[in-house]
Amino acid sequence: xxxxxxxxxxxxxxxxxxxxxxxxxxxxxxxxxxxxxxxxxxxxxxxxxxxxxxxxxxxxxxxxxxxxxxxxxxxxxxxxxxxxxxxxxxxxxxxxxxxxxxxxxxxxxxxxxxxxxxxxxxxxxxxxxxxxxxxxxxxxxxxxxxxxxxxxxxxxxxxxxxxxxxxxxxxxxxxxxxxxxxxxxxxxxxxxxxxxxxxxxxxxxxxxxxxxxxxxxxxxxxx
Amino acid sequence: xxxxxxxxxxxxxxxxxxxxxxxxxxxxxxxxxxxxxxxxxxxxxxxxxxxxxxxxxxxxxxxxxxxxxxxxxxxxxxxxxxxxxxxxxxxxxxxxxxxxxxxxxxxxxxxxxxxxxxxxxxxxxxxxxxxxxxxxxxxxxxxxxxxxxxxxxxxxxxxxxxxxxxxxxxxxxxxxxxxxxxxxxxxxxxxxxxxxxxxxxxxxxxxxxxxxxxxxxxxxxxxxxxxxxxxxxxxxxxxxxxxxxxxxxxxxxxxxxxxxxxxxxxxxxxxxxxxxxxxxxxxxxxxxxxxxxxxxxxxxxxxxxxxxxxxxxxxxxxxxxxxxxxxxxxxxxxxxxxxxxxxxxxxxxxxxxxxxxxxxxxxxxxxxxxxxxxxxxxxxxxxxxxxxxxxxxxxxxxxxxxxxxxxxxxxxxxxxxxxxxxxxxxxxxxxxxxxxxxxxxxxxxxxxxxxxxxxxxxxxxxxxxxxxxxxxxxxxxxxxxxxxxxxxxxxxxxxxxxxxxxxxxxxxxxxxxxxxxxxxxxxxxxxxxxxxxxxxxxxxxxxxxxxxxxxxxxxxxxxxxxxxxxxxxxxxxxxxxxxxxxxxxxxxxxxxxxxxxxxxxxxxxxxxxxxxxx
Numbered sequence: 001x002x003x004x005x006x007x008x009x010x011x012x013x014x015x016x017x018x019x020x021x022x023x024x025x026x027x028x029x030x031x032x033x034x035x036x037x038x039x040x041x042x043x044x045x046x047x048x049x050x051x052x053x054x055x056x057x058x059x060x061x062x063x064x065x066x067x068x069x070x071x072x073x074x075x076x077x078x079x080x081x082x083x084x085x086x087x088x089x090x091x092x093x094x095x096x097x098x099x100x101x102x103x104x105x106x107x108x109x110x111x112x113x114x115x116x117x118x119x120x121x122x123x124x125x126x127x128x129x130x131x132x133x134x135x136x137x138x139x140x141x142x143x144x145x146x147x148x149x150x151x152x153x154x155x156x157x158x159x160x161x162x163x164x165x166x167x168x169x170x171x172x173x174x175x176x177x178x179x180x181x182x183x184x185x186x187x188x189x190x191x192x193x194x195x196x197x198x199x200x201x202x203x204x205x206x207x208x209x210x211x212x213x214x215x216x217x218x219x220x221x222x223x
Numbered sequence: 224x225x226x227x228x229x230x231x232x233x234x235x236x237x238x239x240x241x242x243x244x245x246x247x248x249x250x251x252x253x254x255x256x257x258x259x260x261x262x263x264x265x266x267x268x269x270x271x272x273x274x275x276x277x278x279x280x281x282x283x284x285x286x287x288x289x290x291x292x293x294x295x296x297x298x299x300x301x302x303x304x305x306x307x308x309x310x311x312x313x314x315x316x317x318x319x320x321x322x323x324x325x326x327x328x329x330x331x332x333x334x335x336x337x338x339x340x341x342x343x344x345x346x347x348x349x350x351x352x353x354x355x356x357x358x359x360x361x362x363x364x365x366x367x368x369x370x371x372x373x374x375x376x377x378x379x380x381x382x383x384x385x386x387x388x389x390x391x392x393x394x395x396x397x398x399x400x401x402x403x404x405x406x407x408x409x410x411x412x413x414x415x416x417x418x419x420x421x422x423x424x425x426x427x428x429x430x431x432x433x434x435x436x437x438x439x440x441x442x443x444x445x446x447x448x449x450x451x452x453x454x455x456x457x458x459x460x461x462x463x464x465x466x467x468x469x470x471x472x473x474x475x476x477x478x479x480x481x482x483x484x485x486x487x488x489x490x491x492x493x494x495x496x497x498x499x500x501x502x503x504x505x506x507x508x509x510x511x512x513x514x515x516x517x518x519x520x521x522x523x524x525x526x527x528x529x530x531x532x533x534x535x536x537x538x539x540x541x542x543x544x545x546x547x548x549x550x551x552x553x554x555x556x557x558x559x560x561x562x563x564x565x566x567x568x569x570x571x572x573x574x575x576x577x578x579x580x581x582x583x584x585x586x587x588x589x590x591x592x593x594x595x596x597x598x599x600x601x602x603x604x605x606x607x608x609x610x611x612x613x614x615x616x617x618x619x620x621x622x623x624x625x626x627x628x629x630x631x632x633x634x635x636x637x638x639x640x641x642x643x644x645x646x647x648x649x650x651x652x653x654x655x656x657x658x659x660x661x662x663x664x665x666x667x668x669x670x671x672x673x674x675x676x677x678x679x680x681x682x683x684x685x686x687x688x689x690x691x692x693x694x695x696x697x698x699x700x701x702x703x704x705x706x707x708x709x710x711x712x713x714x715x716x717x718x719x720x721x722x723x724x725x726x727x728x729x730x731x732x733x734x735x736x737x738x739x740x741x742x743x744x745x746x747x748x749x750x751x752x753x754x755x756x757x758x759x760x761x762x763x764x765x766x767x768x769x770x771x772x773x774x775x776x777x778x779x780x781x782x783x784x785x786x787x788x789x790x791x792x793x794x795x796x797x798x799x800x801x802x803x804x805x806x807x808x809x810x811x812x813x814x815x816x817x818x819x820x821x822x823x824x825x826x827x828x829x830x831x832x833x834x835x836x837x
Contacts, residue, residue, distance in 0.1 A: 048436050049378045049379075049432050049435075049436040049437070052431075052432045052435050052436050053378065053379070053428060053432045056428055056431050056432065056462060057428055059462065059463070060424055060427075060428070060462045060463070060466045061466070063462070063463050063466040063467060064466035064467070064469055064470050065470075067466065067467040067470035067471065067511060067514070068470050068473075068474075070510075070511075071470075071474065071485065071507060071511065074507055074510070075485070075507065078503050079503075152477070152481045152482070152483045153481065153482035153483055153484060154484075155484060156484040156485070156487075158484075159477070159483035159484040159485055160485075162483070163473065163474075163477060163483070163485075167473070
């Protein structure tokens with residue numbers, strides 16, 4: 001029967017269009033006025049926007065820190081009177097804490113894929129505590145520098161140390177808030193599932209982890 | 224051909240289903256949608272968002288997260304800034320030619336060079352940040368990007384609200400910084416610019432995610448209108464460069480507030496001569512700043528490229544000529560714009576080879592621009608052009624962009640640049656190509672989308688008069704400025720005009736008189752705008768320009784949540800004009816499905832032909 005085949009043709013055309021990429025089409029948002037019921041839903045799951053947003057935001061944050069790193073390298077290279085800064089040794093401990101928090105987040109996410117929510121929550125809270133511990137460690141590092149009478153305004157190296165640590169800490173503080181949000185929010189009627197939220201936040205957390213290792217290496221080798 | 228899927232208002236007849244039970248009047252939007260206050264669309268009975276009983280007063284006004292309301296607010300903010308900035312430029316010209324003139328109110332601020340510099344700074348930051356960056360991208364973009372891709376709203380409506388109010392606060396800060404003492408005023412200014420960067424970053428993030436993830440079914444990348452392409456590429460570019468400016472602002476702020484050492488010559492101690500330390504720090508700042516500022520030109524102009532391509536195609540009743548190439552050129556402009564920051568550092572000592580590299584890059588920017596110009600002329604070629612005000616402004620953009628672009632090629636040459644940094648030639652060049660051209664594109668967009676935003680149409684006669692006066696005016700202002708620049712006249716100092724003989728000073732007077740007349744002509748536009756808003760001609764046709772993109776399928780102004788749950792499906796590109804008849808050229812809207820009978824007959828014909836051959 002020719003009529004049905006034409007309808008199929010059109011369906012095929014619609015399928016071929018393949019707009020936004022993602023192949024999975026969830027059922028359309030529930031109630032669509034009941035008119036013939038053939039109206040296709042949106043192309044991508046609504047939760048994908050959070051993953052896209054965090055990737056784009058990471059690119060932007062990366063650019064922000066790279067501008068600062070560029071200025072650091074430029075001044076380090078041109079200033080022949082650069083006064084090196086002895087980094088407080090607690091930074092090594094802080095770095096270890098941050099890396100272990102990243103590992104624990106991955107373990108927690110594995111628990112979540114097994115639908116083991118209580119265990120997930122325990123591990124996830126552990127990672128959050130480690131994040132807070134890192135921030136406290138950074139404050140102790142500042143305290144140690146201040147005790148050595150090294151302030152923001154003392155040398156160029158100390159200025160850079162303070163701006164890198166404070167801006168990274170600020171971003172990390174946002175990360176800690178996001179971790180708490182995922183741990184304690186009830187996801188019954190939210191637009192995203194807990195696993196998607198955990199995934200998005202974990203991207204951001206690993207990014208900040210890597211960023212800190214990079215900045216630490218820069219400050220250590222460029223002192 | 225009119226839209227067939229959404230004849231008047233989508234879902235206008237609420238059937239007794241679950242959706243209508245929840246919110247009985249969701250889409251029965253009264254035509255009485257009207258602008259009541261300066262920036263507030265008053266919602267009719269159908270305006271309540273889904274799932275919330277009735278939003279409070281604050282949610283409806285201050286924190287209204289509808290992208291259309293926010294887009295309009297951006298436009299109002301830009302309109303206020305452009306008027307203020309224009310008055311400032313008038314002041315500067317008058318001061319330059321008649322330094323002794325006493326202007327009431329302003330004599331209190333003192334007549335020093337500092338104040339003049341502060342005036343220039345205020346003019347520049349208002350125009351660049353709050354007009355050129357805000358209006359075409361955040362203003363028209365917020366309003367029309369979700370509509371054109373068939374989305375209900377931006378990806379993150381709350382973020383949209385936050386970035387708008389951050390922008391508004393930063394506008395207040397930039398303006399207020401003029402009125403306090405220069406030292407603290409500058410700190411204030413930097414803080415406000417940092418806030419603006421933050422707002423621009425959030426807006427761009429929202430734009431990028433919306434374009435990537437919220438497109439309607441069938442809206443593949445090649446089917447996106449060129450406006451959407453331009454907004455998208457511009458959002459990516461903004462994300463990269465505004466974070467650099469934000470970093471630079473953070474350095475400066477921390478130097479000024481915490482006495483840190485980034486730009487301090489003290490850090491270089493005694494072994495270096497002070498002058499060398501100064502120049503190093505200066506060049507660091509220039510690098511950070513121009514990284515942003517050179518690309519900022521493209522941030523201002525990219526959405527205008529998109530808008531002009533769109534309008535030229537629509538009013539030529541022809542598809543965009545070489546559309547793929549035009550899209551690639553837009554991408555190319557974004558990439559090159561990001562890479563040519565070194566061009567402005569010619570005079571500040573990069574290593575000797577880099578001027579060559581950057582000069583090549585700056586010249587190669589002519590390539591995407593050339594492709595775009597070719598595409599515009601190809602679209603116009605042999606077309607049946609509808610010469611209304613919107614089209615006139617779009618053509619004016621092409622003219623201004625060409626004249627400004629030609630002078631830009633001179634500036635891209637490494638040998639010419641050091642001599643001309645900061646003189647009238649540069650001033651004329653960037654005003655023509657960036658400021659005025661972009662303003663023309665903004666006006667073209669305003670005349671084009673006004674019926675969609677307000678269901679009224681701006682007066683054509685007044686509009687055309689305004690166009691011709693402005694068009695003649697800006698050429699009279701900026702062409703003599705190029706001339707003055709070529710006469711190696713350096714900018715800024717008040718007495719310098721007299722030093723270069725009577726000819727230069729009469730040129731200066733000419734420019735100032737032309738400025739006064741051009742600014743006066745803008746009141747024609749203001750009158751037209753205000754009069755039309757209050758009692759202008761009403762448009763009942765949802766698609767008065769017979770355009771193909773999705774926003775024209777909705778009523779004017781579009782209802783809350785645009786398409787609602789019934790997301791449109793896109794079957795074709797944005798510029799399908801034809802068939803051509805003697806009377807007019809029809810257009811097929813993007814959401815019109817290919818007709819089954821046509822399909823069938825073609826297949827039957829093919830089958831018949833096949834049978835005959837046998």
